[in-house]
Amino acid sequence: MKAYIISIGDEILIGQTVNTNAAWIGEQLSMIGFDINCTATVHDQREDILDVLKIAESKSDVIIITGGLGPTSDDITKQTLCDFFGTHLIIDKEVLAMIEVMMKKRGIPMNENNRKQAEVPADCKVLKNIRGTAPGMLFEKEGKVFISMPGIPYEMQYIMTEHVIPDLINRFKLQNVIRRNIMTYGLPEARLAEKLTGFEESLPGEVRLAYLPNHGIIKLRLTVTGEDKEQLQQKTDEQVKKLYDIIPDLIYGENEEPLELAVAMLLRKTKQTLCTSESCTGGMIAHMLTTVPGSSDYYKGSVIAYDNSIKKDLLNVPQKLLEKHGAVSEEVVKSMAEGARKLMHTDLCLATSGIAGPDGGTSDKPTGTLWIAVASEKNTIAEKHLFGYDRVTNIRRFSNAALSLLWHKIKK
Amino acid sequence: MKAYIISIGDEILIGQTVNTNAAWIGEQLSMIGFDINCTATVHDQREDILDVLKIAESKSDVIIITGGLGPTSDDITKQTLCDFFGTHLIIDKEVLAMIEVMMKKRGIPMNENNRKQAEVPADCKVLKNIRGTAPGMLFEKEGKVFISMPGIPYEMQYIMTEHVIPDLINRFKLQNVIRRNIMTYGLPEARLAEKLTGFEESLPGEVRLAYLPNHGIIKLRLTVTGEDKEQLQQKTDEQVKKLYDIIPDLIYGENEEPLELAVAMLLRKTKQTLCTSESCTGGMIAHMLTTVPGSSDYYKGSVIAYDNSIKKDLLNVPQKLLEKHGAVSEEVVKSMAEGARKLMHTDLCLATSGIAGPDGGTSDKPTGTLWIAVASEKNTIAEKHLFGYDRVTNIRRFSNAALSLLWHKIKK
Numbered sequence: 001m002k003a004y005i006i007s008i009g010d011e012i013l014i015g016q017t018v019n020t021n022a023a024w025i026g027e028q029l030s031m032i033g034f035d036i037n038c039t040a041t042v043h044d045q046r047e048d049i050l051d052v053l054k055i056a057e058s059k060s061d062v063i064i065i066t067g068g069l070g071p072t073s074d075d076i077t078k079q080t081l082c083d084f085f086g087t088h089l090i091i092d093k094e095v096l097a098m099i100e101v102m103m104k105k106r107g108i109p110m111n112e113n114n115r116k117q118a119e120v121p122a123d124c125k126v127l128k129n130i131r132g133t134a135p136g137m138l139f140e141k142e143g144k145v146f147i148s149m150p151g152i153p154y155e156m157q158y159i160m161t162e163h164v165i166p167d168l169i170n171r172f173k174l175q176n177v178i179r180r181n182i183m184t185y186g187l188p189e190a191r192l193a194e195k196l197t198g199f200e201e202s203l204p205g206e207v208r209l210a211y212l213p214n215h216g217i218i219k220l221r222l223t224v225t226g227e228d229k230e231q232l233q234q235k236t237d238e239q240v241k242k243l244y245d246i247i248p249d250l251i252y253g254e255n256e257e258p259l260e261l262a263v264a265m266l267l268r269k270t271k272q273t274l275c276t277s278e279s280c281t282g283g284m285i286a287h288m289l290t291t292v293p294g295s296s297d298y299y300k301g302s303v304i305a306y307d308n309s310i311k312k313d314l315l316n317v318p319q320k321l322l323e324k325h326g327a328v329s330e331e332v333v334k335s336m337a338e339g340a341r342k343l344m345h346t347d348l349c350l351a352t353s354g355i356a357g358p359d360g361g362t363s364d365k366p367t368g369t370l371w372i373a374v375a376s377e378k379n380t381i382a383e384k385h386l387f388g389y390d391r392v393t394n395i396r397r398f399s400n401a402a403l404s405l406l407w408h409k410i411k412k
Numbered sequence: 413m414k415a416y417i418i419s420i421g422d423e424i425l426i427g428q429t430v431n432t433n434a435a436w437i438g439e440q441l442s443m444i445g446f447d448i449n450c451t452a453t454v455h456d457q458r459e460d461i462l463d464v465l466k467i468a469e470s471k472s473d474v475i476i477i478t479g480g481l482g483p484t485s486d487d488i489t490k491q492t493l494c495d496f497f498g499t500h501l502i503i504d505k506e507v508l509a510m511i512e513v514m515m516k517k518r519g520i521p522m523n524e525n526n527r528k529q530a531e532v533p534a535d536c537k538v539l540k541n542i543r544g545t546a547p548g549m550l551f552e553k554e555g556k557v558f559i560s561m562p563g564i565p566y567e568m569q570y571i572m573t574e575h576v577i578p579d580l581i582n583r584f585k586l587q588n589v590i591r592r593n594i595m596t597y598g599l600p601e602a603r604l605a606e607k608l609t610g611f612e613e614s615l616p617g618e619v620r621l622a623y624l625p626n627h628g629i630i631k632l633r634l635t636v637t638g639e640d641k642e643q644l645q646q647k648t649d650e651q652v653k654k655l656y657d658i659i660p661d662l663i664y665g666e667n668e669e670p671l672e673l674a675v676a677m678l679l680r681k682t683k684q685t686l687c688t689s690e691s692c693t694g695g696m697i698a699h700m701l702t703t704v705p706g707s708s709d710y711y712k713g714s715v716i717a718y719d720n721s722i723k724k725d726l727l728n729v730p731q732k733l734l735e736k737h738g739a740v741s742e743e744v745v746k747s748m749a750e751g752a753r754k755l756m757h758t759d760l761c762l763a764t765s766g767i768a769g770p771d772g773g774t775s776d777k778p779t780g781t782l783w784i785a786v787a788s789e790k791n792t793i794a795e796k797h798l799f800g801y802d803r804v805t806n807i808r809r810f811s812n813a814a815l816s817l818l819w820h821k822i823k824k
Binding site: 011012013014015016017018019020022023024025026027028030037038039040042043048051052055070072105106107108112113114117130133152154210212276278282283284285286287289290293294295296299300302303304305306314344345356357358359391392395 | 449605
């Protein structure tokens with residue numbers, strides 16, 4: 001089964017937006033066994049859209065289109081789809097009602113543009129979009145399926161997951177593919193690959209291994225293809241078991257699980273509460289932890305002590321320590337963790353102090369230096385790391401390093 | 413002048429790699445006046461590559477190809493280009509010598525794969541690549557230019573910058589393009605479009621307007637094309653001035669400026685310090701503010717009061733207020749802002765309290781409800797918003813709403 005992915009939008013062509021939608025859709029479709037034979041991006045222009053639709057139709061069984069469904073005049077996808085399928089726009093009453101409710105809830109009066117969002121080509125099946133005002137649309141033509149969705153990733157992903165993927169699995173007889181992601185933290189890619197050389201060489205032909213690094217986390221992805229689903233599952237399990245045997249301390253979870261979710265699950269399991277105290281990470285760790293729904297059950301809060309006065313006044317870090325060792329030191333980060341834990345009455349506290357850059361580094365403590373500490377009732381542990389020069393990357397890597405230390409501490 | 417960008421590689425099609433090359437090349441080419449009419453990604457397969465080359469040739473003046481130039485057997489771009497142009501591979505002595513030097517420096521003996529890297533189609537102009545072993549190649553055919561480069565971004569960018577861009581500027585008489593982004597916050601896309609209907613209708617043909625929404629921020633992009641650069645600049649300035657006249661309160665900045673940077677610049681200008689106190693946004697605002705380099709000059713820290721006990725104990729929010737109005741209320745968010753401002757001794761404090769979801773909403777205070785407050789020495793202002801159901805999106809939209817209120821407060 002072949003799929004063709006079309007993205008519509010000038011902002012992608014001129015590089016103002018990187019096309020993450022095409023990558024995401026490509027991944028989803030290939031996971032259910034599709035061969036993606038092309039992804040193409042074209043202008044918000046009638047002729048260009050019609051041209052690419054014709055090419056896609058001649059080459060693929062499923063054509064997925066994103067973008068150009070906004071309410072403004074530069075969005076012409078719907079009218080062009082009407083031209084392609086020889087149909088016309090009608091108001092979908094259910095979509096209109098949904099938009100009216102949405103607008104009412106937000107206290108915004110309906111206007112002509114909102115009403116236009118409820119227009120769909122007469123011959124399509126409407127795919128409900130509860131995350132926005134533009135619905136998805138499914139067309140059938142001579143055994144081929146065309147799907148049009150809004151370009152906003154969060155809306156598109158909802159429509160794909162809820163409507164498109166289940167429909168395609170039902171509709172076509174697809175080859176089986178099993179993909180399993182093993183989440184690791186603690187070794188850079190080249191070192192990890194070295195450790196896994198023997199494992200990689202022993203892999204059977206139908207099993208593929210990929211390394212997907214992201215801010216210190218390396219996702220190991222096993223892809224296994226074949227006919228018999230049960231056999232595939234068994235083969236995958238065997239290989240995953242081998243990985244756990246070779247690198248037990250590096251694996252913190254599976255699938256797309258971020259570190260903050262692994263921490264969250266351990267906190268729930270051990271019935272412990274957590275607070276944080278961040279300096280250089282400036283709220284990133286709190287943000288990551290609170291992205292997990294229900295985090296208020298175990299996460300109490302944070303003192304972001306960006307300024308030394310906050311470290312002293314709120315967290316009771318002694319002035320002497322700051323003067324003698326500097327804010328970025330084992331002594332201060334431990335004192336921050338202990339002070340914040342007492343202040344917020346939690347079982348555990350995670351603290352960070354470092355130099356995110358681009359300025360502020362010295363020969364002694366270069367940009368990229370990080371101290372992290374975890375305080376519990378029993379003791380306080382600390383760890384030092386050295387990363388790179390880019391501020392935004394450092395903040396993410398610092399946060400992952402800190403969450404990994406916390407994870408190991410609770411795990412023990 | 414039209415350009416067509418072709419990326420070759422399975423890893424892009426299946427979403428293992430996001431196609432940042434196409435975005436980067438699109439930006440570079442559109443900056444020198446090219447109209448990018450399509451970007452397409454295809455398999456490492458002869459027929460697919462030949463097909464897309466034919467389409468590209470029929471539609472564009474310049475065709476840029478990346479990928480498939482590695483030394484392994486799945487890289488077949490060079491042989492396919494030979495087939496397309498009716499030529500054959502020869503060894504380029506200069507490239508071979510360069511590879512030999514490179515290998516010697518790394519202490520690696522030359523093998524057959526390395527030697528293959530020095531093969532190029534007989535009729536191309538070789539574009540030197542000092543960052544890797546695969547050279548770039550330029551072909552001419554009936555007035556059209558084809559360029560093939562390796563897919564490794566760092567190598568491709570070198571060849572583009574050093575060879576391709578200067579060649580294209582010399583070769584073609586290119587049209588000038590000016591692009592200007594006006595950053596707005598405060599109205600959803602449909603409402604903003606309504607307000608700008610007259611403006612849009614009065615735009616001269618060579619000026620295009622696009623709406624690019626992102627978590628409540630809408631970037632208005634004006635694209636102006638023409639011959640005379642000075643005239644273009646003048647036309648752009650005229651239209652931008654009109655925008656400032658129509659929506660003065662909605663524009664907070666230009667180009668890619670995020671709200672946190674606009675706030676940062678105002679704080680520096682007015683020499684004021686800031687702290688935050690977040691509940692529902694859980695550290696996101698602190699994270700956004702501290703992403704700006706040098707933010708420690710004006711940003712002192714935050715108390716993330718995720719749990720009500722922190723609101724009471726640290727921020728001195730009276731128990732009575734929490735009981736009577738609930739944590740998500742005007743009274744409590746104002747009290748949080750005032751309490752945190754006193755605690756951290758700053759000129760201003762921004763506070764948030766709301767329901768990010770997915771759970772926790774009631775009929776009275778549904779998921780998506782947000783209260784924000786800004787406290788200064790003089791007074792405390794508060795604002796209520798209602799957003800959607802998705803937790804991650806809400807946290808971003810909440811944060812932008814809060815930063816916008818702060819921006820307006822300082823601006824006044």
